[in-house]
Amino acid sequence: MIRAAFFDIDGTLVSFRTHRVSASAHEALRALRAAGIRLFLATGRAAAAMPQPVVELCDEGLFDGCVTFNGQYCYTADGTVLRDVPLDARDVRTIVEKADAGLFEIQVMQLGRDFVNRRSERVRRCEEEVGTRALELSLEHVWDEPVYQLCVFVDPGDEGVFADECISVAYTRWCDAFCDVIPADGGKPAGIAAVLEHFGIEPEECVAFGDGGNDISMFRCVGTSVAMGNASDEVKAAARHVAPHVDEDGIARACRDLGLI
CATH class of the missing domain: 3.30.1240.10 (Hypothetical Protein, Haloacid Dehalogenase-like Hydrolase; Chain: A; domain 2)
Structure with a gap:
């Protein structure tokens, strides 16, 4: 049973072509929450550098927390800091x-x-x-x-x-x-581990969506991994499932194919 979903931003939630979140992805996020699944961002971006479409999703209350700086600063929607590890x-x-x-x-x-x-x-x-x-x-x-x-x-x-x-x-x-x-001891897995400990969720109860090389390690620390169709062959090979392209309703179609919504 999936209890948590982690989403990369660029090339996964947000299209490189339109710089927006598709309507189908937005509706899929709402459906996941309605199904009782906790949602988290897992990005290399800083919290202060989130694209406006993602800020709007956060303002809507869709996400329970964020893994930022590739796992170095993680926090819940109410501002509780779960991990805070800057570079030496x-x-x-x-x-x-x-x-x-x-x-x-x-x-x-x-x-x-x-x-x-x-x-x-x-x-x-x-x-x-x-x-x-x-x-x-x-x-x-x-x-x-x-x-x-x-x-x-x-x-x-x-x-x-x-x-x-x-x-x-x-x-x-x-x-x-x-x-x-x-x-050296950082990365998205370290951030995800802090999130899961806080919420009492097991790795096998998680799904992660991504498209970049920095998502490969994330795929290895969750039970279900989904590479976007626009990902490289290396990233696709690291995932258990491959979704359609981000610009072809990839998030929504993958969620339906996996029976999450």
């Missing part, structure tokens, strides 16, 4: 120094805001794809508050330029433009 400041300094030297651009993700150090053409293209635009600030603002995640704009395979000199980081991807950098 020494690793932040290592990566920031390399960005300051011009080796790559970074997006700094903090509770109150996220910002890029330079809006290069690569950064601009990525922002257009996800439909958001971060602040552009100097790197001295990194030290204003703890950093939960860094998005490092390097090509796949080039992560060693920063990771080899860090103490305790992991990196994951949901696109080729950049990688998400988090603590």
Whole structure:
């Protein structure tokens, strides 16, 4: 019996083409709640950087909680914090120094805001794809508050330029433009575990929907996993089920196929 459902945002709930949540997905979320299933977001985004369509779903009261920064900051709908684990400041300094030297651009993700150090053409293209635009600030603002995640704009395979000199980081991807950098013991599974402990739910009672490389580890920590039809072959291979494309009513059709609604 499924008691909880976890949803990635970009490419899963929110279309890369329209930057919106489809009407069918919205209705599926309502139907899941009506069936007594708790709903949670599980995203690499910061809470302060949720796309407006998702903010509206949260305002409607559809979600019981959020796993943000790929599991580093998790909280319930009433604001109870379940997990709060920023990056080690020494690793932040290592990566920031390399960005300051011009080796790559970074997006700094903090509770109150996220910002890029330079809006290069690569950064601009990525922002257009996800439909958001971060602040552009100097790197001295990194030290204003703890950093939960860094998005490092390097090509796949080039992560060693920063990771080899860090103490305790992991990196994951949901696109080729950049990688998400988090603590080595972090990730969506760590956030989901905190949520499940709080609500008294077992992993086998959960379903997770995703489309990116950062969702593969999430698929491994729940009983039922669903990759969107727009996911890569690697992500699809990691899931127990493959849904239609996000733009082809993928969420709603998968929920019906699984007998959840």
